[in-house]
Amino acid sequence: MIKLSQVSKRYPNGYDALSNISFHVEEGEMLFITGHSGAGKSTLFKLISRIEKPSSGQIWVQGKNINRLRESQLPQLRREIGVVFQDHKLIMEKTVFDNVALPLIVIGMPRDEIRKRVRAALGKVGLEGRDQALPETLSGGEQQRVGIARAVINRPSILLADEPTGNLDDDLSDEIIDIFRDFNRVGVTVLIATHDLRQIDRLGCASLELSKGEISAYHAAPAFELTQEHREQSDFF
């Protein structure tokens, strides 16, 4: 699903964000990326969604070498990957509905279908009835949920979440991570960058530790069985 081979990233100012990283993530896997600030977690996500290009090495997403994608092919790649940003990246002048609907508007989906999907996505993240609110009237946790709803609205096969629980208390963090867990249970490949090691222990997922742009540790996840309850949750997708 996602494969990196000897990937390095050096920024124009000479800073080496990643050095010779290689790993792969299977379809339907949930992987936590941990590490201190500046370890290279955000850069890793930027490379996978081709916001940045690696200085060297190759990256494959769903079998495609994304280094070779032309500028005109990038929108298609980004439609297949849902990204939740640490700073939410919401458009403050637009309503929650318009923010969540954006990935569907860019592909020209009919208005009725958009309305149906936005309602379902907001329901999934616990924001029913807030569709006409402006993001600035929402709390940090609610804004994060809007970001998650936007990331999953397009039914992506890969979900990247960069510090989704960064400024949230433990209970709220658990709720947010559980949402990702639910999506993963229905087959979505999920990568979460976090400082919060408690979540890895709680969910028992695989984790990859980065330190100064290099992989310093990898912990595999215990085997996971798909239950009937999880299959029912897949109705959303």
Added chain:
Amino acid sequence: MNFFLRQLQVLFATLGDMRRTPMSSFNTIMVVAIALLLPAYLYIGVKTTDQLASNWEGRPQLTLFLINDISPQEAQLIFQEVQLSPSVAHAEIITPEQGLAEFSLLSATSDQLVDFEEQLEFLGENPLPFSIVLMPKLEYISTDAIKELKLLLGSIDGIDSIRLDLEWVERFGAITETIKRFALILSVLLALGLMLIIGNTIKLLIMNRRHEIEVSKLVGGSNRFVRRPFLYYGALFGFFGSIGALLLLWLSSIAIAPAVTRLVLSYGGNPFLYAFSVQDAFALIGLGIALGWLSARWSVAQHIWRIRPR
């Protein structure tokens, strides 16, 4: 989704955005309106000059003097032949008798002509030939066309000589040509200025919506998707600007028309001010939309691709 439905959605969304910023949208539209109004004034000026010139009795005249011993029937045949020429707007035959009567009338007011009348009495007969006075059509009053017409008429049997005030024709041609060229250059410059104004406004809009563009690209928006509203902005600025220009034109013509009428009447002319036709109005609207769209496209091409998601 249907292509046209999607375009309509963007159009209405852009109209909604314009409504949300009424003052800045109004200001831009008024600047566009004024920039379009000036070439419209020039167009009216040129058209009015053309129309006045075509009605003006001072249009160049050619006088054809027929040979002396020609019969009235032969003179009539030559007159008919001259009238059939496609470049002749109006022709009139003057018999020797009419010529003499006109001459006598003129001599009553001129001392120099009194001597000539005495000489005529001495001759005892009317020496004046048949003559034809003709007015060329407006499109044939350029120097070259008049010379060509003179050459053509000179080849008709029975015509002795042709008199033409070429200096006046040249002066008239030079004046109208200068006005037209001046109007054209000024219109092109104003159109360029208009494009820069709209282009700059679109650039500011792009910069104001930089974050929105970045987010749109992050969630899979193509450059085409991102630029579409700005193209509509440009076209709508052009559309509303041209409507504003037509409105200002109508209001200003109400204010100017009486003054123009008084001025033309004081010169004994036929009062006339060219009025915009429906076709002219549609052409102005089309021009406004085209210039707006082109300026937006130019601005978008310069700035959108530089905005990359971070």
